[in-house]
């Protein structure tokens with residue numbers, strides 16, 4: 001199944017951004033194959049390391065580095081907001097890069113990352129230009145005749161939700177809802193994720209406006225289930241709330257694992273910026289099943 005690089009196992013670092021935890025692997029030498037299988041195996045919380053997925057560092061011909069990310073079910077995500085902040089810290093901490101700015105290629109384009117340091121010179125987080133949101137249903141993709149869904153009625157098992165569809169490189173469905181802590185997300189999330197309207201499945205965010213610059217949210221991630229945070233999801237929520245006139249252009253988005261600051265520059269570039277923490281928890285060597 002998974003491949004073994006050497007008898008030493010696969011060196012990894014476990015990191016988290018607001019509790020959205022991934023296993024980070026330096027594969028600049030491009031030795032690893034079967035990354036999807038490796039993600040399933042390593043992410044398993046009893047027989048593996050336990051995580052929301054894996055993030056693999058690869059060389060890039062169009063940016064400083066390349067990120068590949070896999071959810072815990074082995075599906076590949078085109079972008080990961082919490083992951084890209086942690087990957088930038090991982091790169092810096094491994095002495096692979098020494099500048100404050102770096103570019104990282106993802107399956108949804110090249111992202112510009114600015115590292116954030118504390119007074120001791122340690123990387124504590126990052127600010128990322130997440131690019132422009134995509135609102136065309138055909139591109140997200142959502143299977144429907146309407147061009148966009150902005151507070152659009154969507155009926156699921158006798159309940160009609162007002163949904164906004166946004167891609168931040170990966171697909172999101174945003175639903176503004178009161179009392180999100182009371183939602184049964186493990187029951188509801190998979191019904192949206194695997195609905196026939198979403199041919200590539202979907203990440204679903206339930207969001208509650210607190211004030212004009214603050215939103216609470218919970219997320220059901222495609223391929224990983226309920227996670228403590230989702231960076232692209234927080235950007236999608238901010239975009240949806242700004243588009244619908246619910247908040248200002250800079251908002252604090254509170255997730256179960258902590259907060260992100262999201263700014264949508266609607267006046268010039270149209271880009272969305274995400275700022276938040278990145279933390280290392282432990283490192284080790286992983287011995288795959290075939291060992």
Ligand SMILES: N[C@@H](CCC[C@H](N)C(=O)O)C(=O)O
Nearest residue numbers: 077080081082170230231232
């Ligand atoms: N947690 C991530 C998003 C990970 C990918 C997502 N589940 C997908 O498949 O689209 C984030 O912080 O953005």
